[in-house]
Amino acid sequence: MRKKGLSLITALSILSALVWLVGLAWVLQDQFFADGKSRQAETMQPDTPQKQKDNSSSAKKLQIAAIGDSLTRGTGDPDGKGYIGYLKEELAKKTKKEIELTNSAIKGQTSSQLIKQIQQPQIQRQIKNADVILLTIGGNDLFRGGQALEELDSQNINKTEDAYLSNLKAIYKEVRSLNKSGIVYHVGLYNPFSDMKDSKTTSGIVRKWNYDSANAAAAQPNIIYVPTFDLFELNVNDYLYSDHFHPNKQGYQLIGERTASLIRFSEEDQK
Template sequence: MIRKVITIGIVSLILTGCMSESISTLETKPVSLTQKDEPSEEFIPKSLKLVALGDSLTKGVGDESDQGGYVGRVTDMLEEEKEIKEVHVDNFGIRGHKTTNLQKRLKEENVVQALKQADVIVITIGGNDIMNVVRQNIFSLDFEPFRKEQLNFERRLEDIFATIRAHNSNAPIIFVGLYNPFKYMLPNLPEIDQIIEEWNSVSKQMIKSDENSVFVPVDDIFSSQSDQKLLYKDEFHPNESGYTLMADRIYQAMTNEDITKKFVGRNE
């Protein structure tokens, strides 16, 4: 009987030792956890800061659909891009503004701060400069006053670009060209088409010197002889259809330059 008890005890000790060794082995067995790679930054949608400068076209005057003119439409198209989470817009367009007004506007602190943070800058300016020449010479319109003012326009535009670049050297500038708003108001002045072409040429040459700037022509859109009405009832500003075509052209220029991929800004 004693031998049986001793035998049982020895077996129990052996089993307990085996279990302890097994448990000890399980407890000390190294565990390898594979950490998942963080998604590449290029696949994280980002916010884009768009600053719009200029005149009534940037303001969206004539757009009765309340879509914000070309700025609102371009914003909507940009937000469809998979790389873009949202677009923050600062629209500083003011009806009636000329290059002289824009020069002053660029000194305002809120505009300066917006420019410093901008990922993309869009500008329409110059239409009211031409309109001013027309008003001052309505009874004796010829090339001379337009070409004289063109030199002033060129100097002011150069100053505008220099000021913008002083605040932001990297953001692409999308400069929207002029179109002839007098085609229907003053149909007997075909010379205006040539004036528009010459003023646009000035802008194009200036933009060529800046590798991050793009000139977007729109004069052909509004010179079309199609039956589709593209101007607002004032026969000067675009209507909804006109702004849609402008926005398509501007967005296409951005796409061609890969602006949404190269210059999308901050994570939030």
């Protein structure tokens, strides 16, 4: 018995030694000498079907796609939810539908970076399938971490705004061409510096910025520009995080509630 076991193990070991040797040889061949032959495989595989799956279940689900910058990311909220977290909670109170949220926002993103991001096929897929699209953008174009407003050079600011507006129009257009029916909520800017010495000038710039963005939004169907300027106008310090730029928990709650109040459900979907 024991003898048999031993010769079995010996045979098995010899066999496996050979197999692993083949594996090792294959590594050398594949990593060092492979060129044309294996390259064919690359064109063979990509883009298998399996894309249609998601649409069938959308009747029972509310799909929300969030894109943009740190506001959508939730920077400054100790719970990390951001306004979309509170918005989701609010919506969950109102509807029976299952809410599916994808947050693709990137901290510090400017409008020109967002244009690049929405070229990615996955982001496009999310936008395509979404019933609601949430967007914050422009804060980084305008404030650039607080430097631009210190210069307060109106010519400079006009230049940034022009660039921003043309980017914004391109973003709107791209989103609309991907998704004709979903409603876009573009959450507007507030002035984090409204209690500082130049608040008159800075508020004026932000107001104009918001006004122009709202105009651009109105040019496309179903894009809602959600104002936040008024929310932060008084008591700005109570709603800002310690970086004095991003909202804190209360600030995000305000934005979330306001945006959530704009989203309505048909009677059968209500709670």
